[in-house]
Amino acid sequence: MIRQLFDKETSTYTYLVADMRSRKALLIDPVDAQVERDLKLLRELELELVYTVETHVHADHVTGSGKLREATGAKSVVSATEGVGCADIPAAHGHRLALGSLELEARATPGHTSGCMSWVLEHEGRTHVFTGDTLLIRGCGRTDFQSGDSTTLYQSVHTQLFSLPDSTVVHPGHDYRGQTHSTIGEEKAHNPRLNREIDQATFVGIMADLKLAPPRMIDVAVPANLSCGRKVEVQGG
Amino acid sequence: MIRQLFDKETSTYTYLVADMRSRKALLIDPVDAQVERDLKLLRELELELVYTVETHVHADHVTGSGKLREATGAKSVVSATEGVGCADIPAAHGHRLALGSLELEARATPGHTSGCMSWVLEHEGRTHVFTGDTLLIRGCGRTDFQSGDSTTLYQSVHTQLFSLPDSTVVHPGHDYRGQTHSTIGEEKAHNPRLNREIDQATFVGIMADLKLAPPRMIDVAVPANLSCGRKVEVQGG
Numbered sequence: 001m002i003r004q005l006f007d008k009e010t011s012t013y014t015y016l017v018a019d020m021r022s023r024k025a026l027l028i029d030p031v032d033a034q035v036e037r038d039l040k041l042l043r044e045l046e047l048e049l050v051y052t053v054e055t056h057v058h059a060d061h062v063t064g065s066g067k068l069r070e071a072t073g074a075k076s077v078v079s080a081t082e083g084v085g086c087a088d089i090p091a092a093h094g095h096r097l098a099l100g101s102l103e104l105e106a107r108a109t110p111g112h113t114s115g116c117m118s119w120v121l122e123h124e125g126r127t128h129v130f131t132g133d134t135l136l137i138r139g140c141g142r143t144d145f146q147s148g149d150s151t152t153l154y155q156s157v158h159t160q161l162f163s164l165p166d167s168t169v170v171h172p173g174h175d176y177r178g179q180t181h182s183t184i185g186e187e188k189a190h191n192p193r194l195n196r197e198i199d200q201a202t203f204v205g206i207m208a209d210l211k212l213a214p215p216r217m218i219d220v221a222v223p224a225n226l227s228c229g230r231k232v233e234v235q236g237g
Numbered sequence: 238m239i240r241q242l243f244d245k246e247t248s249t250y251t252y253l254v255a256d257m258r259s260r261k262a263l264l265i266d267p268v269d270a271q272v273e274r275d276l277k278l279l280r281e282l283e284l285e286l287v288y289t290v291e292t293h294v295h296a297d298h299v300t301g302s303g304k305l306r307e308a309t310g311a312k313s314v315v316s317a318t319e320g321v322g323c324a325d326i327p328a329a330h331g332h333r334l335a336l337g338s339l340e341l342e343a344r345a346t347p348g349h350t351s352g353c354m355s356w357v358l359e360h361e362g363r364t365h366v367f368t369g370d371t372l373l374i375r376g377c378g379r380t381d382f383q384s385g386d387s388t389t390l391y392q393s394v395h396t397q398l399f400s401l402p403d404s405t406v407v408h409p410g411h412d413y414r415g416q417t418h419s420t421i422g423e424e425k426a427h428n429p430r431l432n433r434e435i436d437q438a439t440f441v442g443i444m445a446d447l448k449l450a451p452p453r454m455i456d457v458a459v460p461a462n463l464s465c466g467r468k469v470e471v472q473g474g
Contacts, residue, residue: 006415008245014415037414044427177274178243178251180417190281 007031010061011176018047019100026051026099028130030064054078055132055173056116057225059218066229082115086228107160109134111153112141127165132173135161137182138191143207150207154200162188244268247298248413255284256337263288265367267301269466291315292369292410293353294462296455303466319352323465344397346371348390349378364402369410372398374419375428380444387444391437399425
């Protein structure tokens with residue numbers, strides 16, 4: 001089972017993935033403010049939370065993984081490259097996460113941050129990919145802070161994501177326009193920054209011209225997420 | 238294909254349903270403010286909009302059906318009971334809407350309004366129901382304005398919706414807590430107002446005690462929706 005959940009405040013998508021035979025579940029990119037909602041849903045569906053999985057260290061919201069680990073004993077999974085010392089499972093490219101009869105496979109897709117990971121799942125005859133902020137619907141994550149790099153992001157999308165079957169369902173980390181999912185084929189054709197007509201130099205130029213304001217929560221969110229969701233005293237800020 | 242779309246301003250879900258062989262599509266509960274997004278998606282997916290379907294006359298947002306009809310020629314479908322004189326297809330309980338090889342079937346589920354309809358679809362081996370405001374995830378539409386009646390809503394849910402298979406996917410008209418879908422089995426077990434332990438009198442009491450403020454947009458939305466999305470001069474208001 002795949003169930004999308006939304007945090008309206010930060011337009012973040014969290015995903016509940018569960019194997020309904022073993023009742024084992026994981027949450028991808030849980031949000032601190034939504035932990036009670038998510039725990040209630042796990043109880044109602046009689047699911048055991050085994051993992052929390054971060055696609056990356058977020059700058060726009062605090063992860064719920066710390067509170068969820070305390071409440072359930074779920075192990076937290078995040079790319080080793082992100083440097084989250086308190087994570088239970090520092091994962092590398094190719095890491096396989098077993099969930100009953102389901103299996104998720106990590107693909108390193110750096111560019112928004114240096115440790116961004118996408119997770120691929122075969123489920124009910126279809127390929128699914130949870131892309132975090134690497135590939136969004138008709139967009140992508142910004143590359144102008146943390147360890148972002150637009151050349152790297154372009155390479156990640158084209159080699160690691162666009163190599164998946166066109167019918168692969170794309171489950172993004174955010175959406176700001178009410179879109180909930182997409183497919184790899186759609187993004188190859190219609191992503192205005194990353195469709196197959198756009199070369200790397202053009203993409204790098206697009207990203208350099210965005211001139212976005214810093215994310216509102218970055219000074220709180222990044223230190224907290226490096227501490228598995230514990231809000232820490234920020235020096236300077 | 239079923240694709241959920243969200244209007245953040247009013248927490249409204251719109252659904253794009255398409256038969257990918259014939260490329261025929263319909264939109265359930267389109268939102269006026271999102272028509273450009275929805276038309277763009279139809280163009281990108283190379284779909285022909287054949288119908289717009291209203292689950293009811295909304296009090297919280299203006300329908301996009303008028304603009305969509307002008308742009309595409311799609312026929313608007315709404316329960317005859319709602320009294321929308323400009324609708325192309327006034328539907329009754331049991332109405333079948335063909336969409337290429339797909340078929341949606343109307344179930345009259347009054348209670349939130351007297352003309353509320355849910356639409357049932359068999360798709361990829363599963364039953365789906367678009368419930369509008371009759372059944373929400375762990376909730377239901379209010380029954381204290383327009384032609385609402387809580388006894389009627391209780392009967393609609395228990396006879397028309399809870400009679401569907403437990404595995405039926407519930408696609409609601411709104412959600413305010415970031416939940417995207419549910420199942421009939423889950424709602425029978427966990428809906429705090431309508432689970433199988435709650436009798437009709439208790440439900441009527443719960444609804445009478447809600448004491449909600451009137452919806453912000455009711456004076457604009459209801460007259461506009463009775464005119465297929467044309468915003469009309471409101472007398473008095």
